[in-house]
Amino acid sequence: EADIYQTPRYLVIGTGKKITLECSQTMGHDKMYWYQQDPGMELHLIHYSYGVNSTEKGDLSSESTVSRIRTEHFPLTLESARPSHTSQYLCASRGGTGTDTQYFGPGTRLTVL
Amino acid sequence: AQRVTQPEKLLSVFKGAPVELKCNYSYSGSPELFWYVQYSRQRLQLLLRHISRESIKGFTADLNKGETSFHLKKPFAQEEDSAMYYCALSVHSGNTPLVFGKGTRLSVIA
Numbered sequence: 448e449a450d451i452y453q454t455p456r457y458l459v460i461g462t463g464k465k466i467t468l469e470c471s472q473t474m475g476h477d478k479m480y481w482y483q484q485d486p487g488m489e490l491h492l493i494h495y496s497y498g499v500n501s502t503e504k505g506d507l508s509s510e511s512t513v514s515r516i517r518t519e520h521f522p523l524t525l526e527s528a529r530p531s532h533t534s535q536y537l538c539a540s541r542g543g544t545g546t547d548t549q550y551f552g553p554g555t556r557l558t559v560l
Numbered sequence: 561a562q563r564v565t566q567p568e569k570l571l572s573v574f575k576g577a578p579v580e581l582k583c584n585y586s587y588s589g590s591p592e593l594f595w596y597v598q599y600s601r602q603r604l605q606l607l608l609r610h611i612s613r614e615s616i617k618g619f620t621a622d623l624n625k626g627e628t629s630f631h632l633k634k635p636f637a638q639e640e641d642s643a644m645y646y647c648a649l650s651v652h653s654g655n656t657p658l659v660f661g662k663g664t665r666l667s668v669i670a
Binding site: 541 | 592594596603604605606609611644646648650655657658660661662663665
């Protein structure tokens with residue numbers, strides 16, 4: 448079934464640790480996105496990609512990095528986690544035109560102690 | 561630059577009352593507009609988009625280019641409508657990320 452998958456769903460980690468949040472989609476979409484969202488609050492775009500080997504920074508300054516080596520995979524990495532990184536991270540993908548729906552993954556809730 | 565404004569952070573209505581969630585946008589071209597909804601403990605999902613001109617779960621939204629608005633309406637609110645609602649704008653080509661409003665939390669009171 449076509450979907451967007453994020454792992455882990457929940458992560459509690461200590462300060463200074465390196466973490467990678469995984470995102471995979473079987474929608475066949477070229478465009479993928481990472482958002483940061485505190486529960487019930489606004490969405491902040493942190494990274495996006497329009498295809499393999501394409502990555503761009505979003506509106507929110509972030510200490511994270513992303514890679515896009517395969518169309519279906521768009522992992523986000525924090526080299527050194529800090530308590531200010533505590534939030535929910537949403538992955539999304541979208542088709543090729545302006546009218547296409549954007550689909551969201553279930554999110555990863557990250558807590559940095 | 562494109563911008564989406566949702567002036568109400570929280571909207572509380574009684575069950576059975578009409579609902580209107582406001583959305584205004586700024587964009588000089590022809591926009592594509594969407595409403596996304598996030599129910600408690602569920603992922604963010606599309607509710608409706610203006611190009612489809614459809615009614616979903618009793619909700620409708622009409623694009624008013626003169627007022628640059630895309631307000632979401634429902635004549636009779638239900639408790640299950642309680643959620644976060646986000647208005648979003650896309651340029652026609654889709655070559656820039658969606659621009660989201662800050663969201664409005666709708667609370668329907670029994």
